[in-house]
Amino acid sequence: MNEVKETRVLLTDEQKRQTLEDFYRSVAQSAGYEEKEDTMYDCCRILVAANVQDAIIEAYQEAHPNVEMSNIMMLLAISGPKVDRELAYNEVRIQTGFVGRKNRNEEGEQDEKDI
Numbered sequence: 804m805n806e807v808k809e810t811r812v813l814l815t816d817e818q819k820r821q822t823l824e825d826f827y828r829s830v831a832q833s834a835g836y837e838e839k840e841d842t843m844y845d846c847c848r849i850l851v852a853a854n855v856q857d858a859i860i861e862a863y864q865e866a867h868p869n870v871e872m873s874n875i876m877m878l879l880a881i882s883g884p885k886v887d888r889e890l891a892y893n894e895v896r897i898q899t900g901f902v903g904r905k906n907r908n909e910e911g912e913q914d915e916k917d918i
Contacts, residue, residue, distance in 0.1 A: 809896070809897065809898045809899055810834055810896070810897055811890075811894055811895065811896050811897075812830060812833045812834055812894070812895045812896075812897065813891075813893050813894055813895075814829070814830070814833065814855065814893045814894075814895060815893070816858070816893070818830075818833065819851075819854070819855045819858040819859070819893055820858040820859070820861060820862045821858075821859065821862050822859070822862050822863055822866055823846075823859065823878075823882060823883060826859060826862075826884075827844040827846075827849070828844075830849065830895055830897060830901075831844065831897075831901070831902050834897055834902075836902050839904065841904045841905045841906070842902060842903075842904055843902075843903050843904060843905055844901060844902060844903070845900055845901055845902075845903060846882045846883060846884060848897065848898040848899070848900045848901040849884040849885075849895065849896070849897050849898070849901050850884060850885055850886070850887035850890065850895070850896045850897075850898075851884040851885070851886060851887065851890065851894075851895050851896075852886070852887070852890040852891060852892055852893060852894045852895070853886050853888060854892055854893065855884075855890075855893060855894070855895060856879070856883070856884065856886050859879065859883065859884075860872075860875055860876075860879070863875045863878070
């Protein structure tokens with residue numbers, strides 16, 4: 804598996820305008836990571852430019868027009884990337900551990916493992 808080190812990625816307009824699951828997948832692919840069945844993403848290890856967060860919000864508004872803005876903002880507060888105002892337009896910074904995978908522990912339960 805490819806380990807994703809801290810890096811900056813420039814997204815296309817299409818890549819930035821997605822709901823979280825697809826957004827995280829696009830960012831990882833842009834960084835050279837190939838998603839596997841057990842891949843997971845850590846929202847605490849990704850920072851985005853303000854315009855990228857705006858595009859994610861727009862994607863949710865389009866996909867779920869009846870959902871109130873406060874619910875979208877709550878979703879982003881809990882599981883969305885955080886804004887770094889020093890990043891350039893369409894820029895994302897991913898940190899080591901953004902991409903991880905689920906493993907089975909000795910009891911057969913899944914646990915998380917950073918890669």
